[in-house]
Amino acid sequence: MAVQFSAVQPSPAAGRHPDFAPQLKQWQVRVERELSARLPAVETQPSRLHEAIRYSVLSGGKRVRPALVYATGTAIGLPESMLDGAACAVELIHAYSLVHDDLPAMDDDDLRRGRPTCHKAYDEATAILVGDSLQCLAFELLAEGPGLPTDSSVRLELVRLLAIASGTSGMAGGQALDLAAIGRKLSLAEVEEMHVRKTGALIHVCVMMAAACAPHLPDHIARALDEYARATGLAFQIQDDLLDVEGDVAVIGKATGADRAHDKPTYPSVAGIEPAHERVQELHTRALSALAKLDAAGLQSAPLAAMSDWLVLRKY
Ligand code: GRG
Numbered sequence: 001m002a003v004q005f006s007a008v009q010p011s012p013a014a015g016r017h018p019d020f021a022p023q024l025k026q027w028q029v030r031v032e033r034e035l036s037a038r039l040p041a042v043e044t045q046p047s048r049l050h051e052a053i054r055y056s057v058l059s060g061g062k063r064v065r066p067a068l069v070y071a072t073g074t075a076i077g078l079p080e081s082m083l084d085g086a087a088c089a090v091e092l093i094h095a096y097s098l099v100h101d102d103l104p105a106m107d108d109d110d111l112r113r114g115r116p117t118c119h120k121a122y123d124e125a126t127a128i129l130v131g132d133s134l135q136c137l138a139f140e141l142l143a144e145g146p147g148l149p150t151d152s153s154v155r156l157e158l159v160r161l162l163a164i165a166s167g168t169s170g171m172a173g174g175q176a177l178d179l180a181a182i183g184r185k186l187s188l189a190e191v192e193e194m195h196v197r198k199t200g201a202l203i204h205v206c207v208m209m210a211a212a213c214a215p216h217l218p219d220h221i222a223r224a225l226d227e228y229a230r231a232t233g234l235a236f237q238i239q240d241d242l243l244d245v246e247g248d249v250a251v252i253g254k255a256t257g258a259d260r261a262h263d264k265p266t267y268p269s270v271a272g273i274e275p276a277h278e279r280v281q282e283l284h285t286r287a288l289s290a291l292a293k294l295d296a297a298g299l300q301s302a303p304l305a306a307m308s309d310w311l312v313l314r315k316y
Helices: 020-038 047-057 064-075 084-101 124-144 152-166 171-180 188-212 219-246 267-271 273-290 292-296 302-313
Strands: none
Touching (some): 020 302, 047 084, 047 124, 064 084, 064 188, 064 302, 084 152, 084 188, 152 188, 188 267, 219 273, 219 302, 273 292, 273 302
């Protein structure tokens, strides 16, 4: 089947935020360039591993997480040049999670972003090493890469935040809950807990890493960003569950119906499709309400409002 998929697609939020589509595109292009500069060159050894790393990262994802880093930084007045390192680090963790998630031992997928998954294009051992290497590179970039505040206490905080979001209390733990849930019945609270960890934690940390790059940010603004990020992270995964039921494979670049095929409990399968849409809307409203505190402090909430609109209205 011919899959049409590209890194930069028009944002469905464009109607409410006419300036957002070009802004999003600029962030997507920017992070593509910054990622490419930080990945090992194919010409250096081990060349096949480096090729597989570049294949897996530079493969046309939406770059939601880097865009959230830039959107948060813009909202609180930071230049993009101080956010590039965090934007790249979180995208590398995301890319590693996709490569490992696609392996036969986990979701066993053949297609990712409209192309063969890493283990299909290369082999399983290479895909494992790609994930391992990307994870290490993410933390290396936070420790000593360019495009971040130079203050070592800020860098340590970024490492701490990303490690917690990626580990057993975040993404990896959520993945364990997800794998353990196959074929089982979960309560809605259990599904939400799984989603908050597996996907929400990495979305949340994008916002909190940008906030950590501004160490003098007032506490009440950091709390508002935290609330925005939690609501957005959960809404993003429930929307992803909905796209797996209602989405168009040619638009999303991977097979739909995978959750059902894997007998995985999801928000729509446990609560129903309409309640899942309602929960996404409720979380979206909560995220937007949290942003009122930024406006009251004279900060710019518009980029984060547009991001939230995009993530809940997206069709891919
Ligand atoms: C921690 C070892 C380990 C494994 C992976 C979270 C996870 C654990 C794997 C990701 C699998 C998955 C499909 C999770 C749902 C989160 C999600 C919506 C992923 C896709 O993110 P997008 O839509 O993808 O941002 P693109 O391709 O646009 O980057």
